[in-house]
Amino acid sequence: MKKLREFLYREINIRNSYIVGMSLLILLICISTTSYALFTATAEKKGALNIVTGNLYALIKSNSLNESKQITVNPNQTETLKIDLTNVNSIDAKFLMYYKTDSNTISIGCTENSDICPIEDGIELTKNGTENDTVEFTVQITNNGEKKATITFGANVGFPDKEISLVSGQNKLLKTEPIVEEKNAAKMLKEKAVIDRTQENENEIQEITHNGEEKEYRYIGKNPNNYIKYNEEMWRIIGVFETENKTGAIEQRIKIIRDESVGLKKWSDDNKNNWKEATLRENLNNNELYDLLNDKAKEQIDDAKWFLGNIEEKLSQTEEIYNSERETNKNELTWIGRVGLIYPSDFGYTFSKGVETTCFDNLKDCTKGKESVSWLYKNENQWTITSLKNNENNVFTISNTGNLTSARTDSEENTVRPVVYLKYDISIIGGTGTLEDPYIIE
DSSP states (O other): OHHHHHHHHHHHHHHHHHHHHHHHHHHHHHHHHHHHHHHTOOEEETTEEEOOBTTBOEEEEOTTSOTTSEEEEOTTEEEEEEEEEEEOSSSOEEEEEEEEOSOSSEEEEEETTSSOOOOTTOEEEOOTTSTTSEEEEEEEEEEOSSSOEEEEEEEEEEOTTSOOOOOTTOEEOOEEOOOOOOEEHHHHHHHHOBSSOOSTTTTSOEEEEETTTEEEEEOOSSSOSOEEEETTEEEEEEEEEEEEOTTSOEEEEEEEEESSOOOEEOSOSSSOOOGGGOHHHHHHHTSTTGGGSOHHHHHTBOOEEEEOEEEOTTOOSHHHHHHHHHHTOSGGGEEEESEEOOOHHHHHHTTTTTTOHHHHHOGGGOOTTGGGGSTTOOSSOEEEEEEETTOTTEEEEEOTTSOEEEEETTTOOEEOOOEEEBOTTOEEEEOOSSSSSOEEEO
């Protein structure tokens, strides 16, 4: 009997051990399945899209993408954008870039001119804070269809020694040959122009109508997307204007201004406000200031007709100043040349379309912070090209307070920001007009 009890006790212990072992095995399988599910989760954090795999994240940044990491490309257009991919993890990781779109009319890829492109099986980045934790690459998208196409970017993340795969709807972002698409600069900017200014398009070029029919295209407001690379420097686009060349032909040309001053200069040494005889005009077109332009930059500009002013000092309303600048369209009050300065009306129209009505209606009362909503304002005294009527010693200036005022040509030194008209056949071959991605011309 005693032996029977010992036998049964031993059998029960073996059975209990078996049950416990099987339970532990089942529990382990469940935990593994749950971990795998967590391992493939995704999350969205403020400022950038974070793709999370377990505890691994990818940070994607681009000024051309919205908060959802999307870009919309218009029909028959090519867009080029720069993307930064950063490993924000405390360990090395592998990243596989992808894109998603419902359109079947686009061609897309990382271009050959990128420093590095995402390779087919992913790119490895070192842990956050190290030298190789970020990579920048260029993506080019062409929409060959007749409807707008929206593209969304993302990245799957894994460990360096593991293979990364895509899921349904994701497409690999692979290397491609860049498409160099030349766009006539003036035409392209005109096509981008909007008539009514809204918050959504306030960084775009605006269509301005004069006398009910004459149209110009100007950048207005505090910081529009009008940056342009010229002379290996940062310049800004004032707008697109019908411009008379030296033969009298009218051309659609882009007018640009150097973003920073070339220094403090007198307007003229003889205390006269005739631009044709001004010391500054000679320096900007022939002497040391003109030599600041490289050979390529000199080839990209041409002679244009400039209005020299001779308008009444009492004028302050932008449209009145604009019309008065052009009413004096006589040979002695115009000049054909390459490098000039802004008009007072150029400053005034940056306040148009409701940007700042007080300044637009009275440039002599543009103070107390109102002036700072103009991208042309620089908190410094700037020369203009425009002379005063009945005062042969003074020309108009934009003061450091933002007011339209005047200064003697020989006794005061003000900042000089050269202005030129690009040739009518200049093309834009890249860029979006932002400070980080200025327009590139050829």
